[in-house]
Amino acid sequence: MYKIDLSNRTGVVFGVANQRSIAWAIAQTLHQAGAKLAIAYQNERLKENVEKLVKDWDDVTLLECDVSDDANVEAAFGKLKDKFGRLDIVVHSIAFANREDLGGRFVDTPREGFRLALDISAYSLISVARYAAPLMAPEGGAIITMTFQAAERVFPGYNVMGTAKAALENEVQQLASDLGKENVRVNAISAGPVDTLSSRVISGYSKMKGAHSDRAPMQRNITVEEVAKTALYLCSDMSSGVTGEVIHVDTGYHVMGI
Numbered sequence: 376m377y378k379i380d381l382s383n384r385t386g387v388v389f390g391v392a393n394q395r396s397i398a399w400a401i402a403q404t405l406h407q408a409g410a411k412l413a414i415a416y417q418n419e420r421l422k423e424n425v426e427k428l429v430k431d432w433d434d435v436t437l438l439e440c441d442v443s444d445d446a447n448v449e450a451a452f453g454k455l456k457d458k459f460g461r462l463d464i465v466v467h468s469i470a471f472a473n474r475e476d477l478g479g480r481f482v483d484t485p486r487e488g489f490r491l492a493l494d495i496s497a498y499s500l501i502s503v504a505r506y507a508a509p510l511m512a513p514e515g516g517a518i519i520t521m522t523f524q525a526a527e528r529v530f531p532g533y534n535v536m537g538t539a540k541a542a543l544e545n546e547v548q549q550l551a552s553d554l555g556k557e558n559v560r561v562n563a564i565s566a567g568p569v570d571t572l573s574s575r576v577i578s579g580y581s582k583m584k585g586a587h588s589d590r591a592p593m594q595r596n597i598t599v600e601e602v603a604k605t606a607l608y609l610c611s612d613m614s615s616g617v618t619g620e621v622i623h624v625d626t627g628y629h630v631m632g633i
């Protein structure tokens with residue numbers, strides 16, 4: 376339990392698939408801080424997992440929302456408006472690319488694989504922010520998303536997801552610019568490697584994880600709880616002057632040249 380109090384705040388966390396999901400670690404931390412939460416999951420197949428995870432929470436809203444269609448995003452925020460009236464926090468922790476596009480040569484990325492990865496992993500933040508911002512008025516709120524250092528430099532195997540993360544990080548800046556006057560802050564966490572369903576399909580993931588622990592200033596990999604603690608900071612008034620930012624939670628790996 377950390378000493379940030381979110382007990383009068385409402386939030387929605389997108390991207391819980393199972394107990395390893397970064398979104399689940401963030402949801403638990405926000406819940407422990409007292410936030411009243413909704414958990415959005417992609418499809419019916421994941422519903423049971425999510426129900427089991429939150430079984431001990433007394434007040435939680437579960438929403439199905441596949442972000443590949445804006446109508447689903449609009450409907451989800453409609454339900455959130457009915458339930459909460461207003462919204463303080465949105466966590467976007469969603470990415471997808473075809474497995475065959477997360478390995479081999481980037482130059483071979485097919486047009487459809489590129490479209491899909493950018494649509495789900497990057498465009499979705501725009502539609503989520505568009506429907507979330509009106510529910511944050513007039514006080515404002517915090518939107519956070521999850522990125523990776525492959526946005527900034529090459530991580531072989533990460534391929535089209537690196538392009539998607541570069542787009543996502545640019546969106547964080549443009550959304551921060553659009554929504555800042557409404558006191559809606561938009562930030563990203565650039566996390567080091569964490570074992571999840573999504574990271575496991577990246578070819579070379581284990582090598583990437585080994586490189587982080589060998590070369591990072593702190594000589595170890597991060598924990599998912601460390602990501603969640605930074606999310607808590609970004610979703611609270613502790614970060615009231617911070618927007619358009621990408622915070623690296625990577626035990627310092629990004630500062631190293633070799």
Ligand SMILES: NC(=O)c1ccc[n+]([C@@H]2O[C@H](COP(=O)([O-])OP(=O)(O)OC[C@H]3O[C@@H](n4cnc5c(N)ncnc54)[C@H](O)[C@@H]3O)[C@@H](O)[C@H]2O)c1
Pocket residue numbers: 389390391392393395396397398416417421440441442443468469470471495521522523565566567568569570571572573574
């Ligand atoms: N695991 C890592 O090493 C790592 C590092 C840095 C950033 N990230 C990012 O963190 C975020 C969460 O990933 P994770 O590692 O927790 O894996 P995860 O597989 O647990 O989470 C990915 C989530 O995206 C959801 N999703 C995919 N397509 C969707 C769609 N069409 N509609 C709605 N939801 C959809 C999945 O259902 C899942 O819940 C991703 O953006 C990922 O790129 C992960």
